[in-house]
Amino acid sequence: MARMQQPAQERDYVLGTHDAEVERLAFQHDLWRPRVREAWLAAGLGPGQRVLDVGAGPGFASLDLAELVGPLGQVVALERSTRFVQMLHQETRRRGLDHLVVRESDLMLDAMPASGMDAAWCRWVACFVSDPALLVRRVHGALRRGGAFVMHEYVDYATYRCLPGRPRIEAFVQEVMRSWRADGGEPDIARQLPALLERAGFRITSTRPLGLAVRPGEPAWHWPAGFVRTFAPRLVELGRVEPSWAEHLLAELAQAEQDPAAVFVTPLVLEIVAERL
């Protein structure tokens, strides 16, 4: 019944917008924050700038960007999910951040509600849109000449694996990739991005691979393991796998957690920094 009342973008977005996903995004941002800040600073983001957060989710990075640019700057967070937009609105009001503007916007359908921006940040969004070339062109249109575009997107999702070999986790990773593709996305989208950026009128200024290898007991273990825990029930909800498939998967994950030899290798991210020509 409740599902019937959800707007289509909440229902259909492959990862979902439920509380467990919000918690996962918060933990994920905390974990990646040091690398993200390195990328922002290397790309020249700083006080007084106007920065776009493209596909902001509940806005964990937008809030950090607002702190970085300060009250003389501005952050425009674009997000399609009504729920995420409302959560970020609430948080900006709570923190009194007048310079963080949140816009409910579909990157594939709506015109960019910003122009002349100094920089744009986009993480784990290009892998979910139906037309990444359009996304890149729209960001190009929103930036000033010389503006920076910083992207973190997956380049080789299948590097996500638990050592020593865990067949159910390997099957899970393959199913994740199939589910994103069935939804019109492309998990390994970063393979296409350099060419799309150049074609749209950007010059690539730097690239670097980003990945982690984590062991049970380390706090970061919760990132790759937590995604199995939140997305397995989502795959059941989407009707892609049987509940018993998810139960066996979670049992294998629990076994891995007891194995002192276990190592989780995360899906490889490519950082791309580009300048708008």
Ligand SMILES: C[S@@+](CC[C@H](N)C(=O)[O-])C[C@H]1O[C@@H](n2cnc3c(N)ncnc32)[C@H](O)[C@@H]1O
């Ligand atoms: C994995 S989340 C990443 C959120 C945020 N960038 C972060 O790194 O925490 C992907 C986000 O992209 C948003 N998204 C996907 N397709 C979109 C579209 N066509 N227009 C706007 N947002 C979109 C989703 O709603 C979701 O919030």
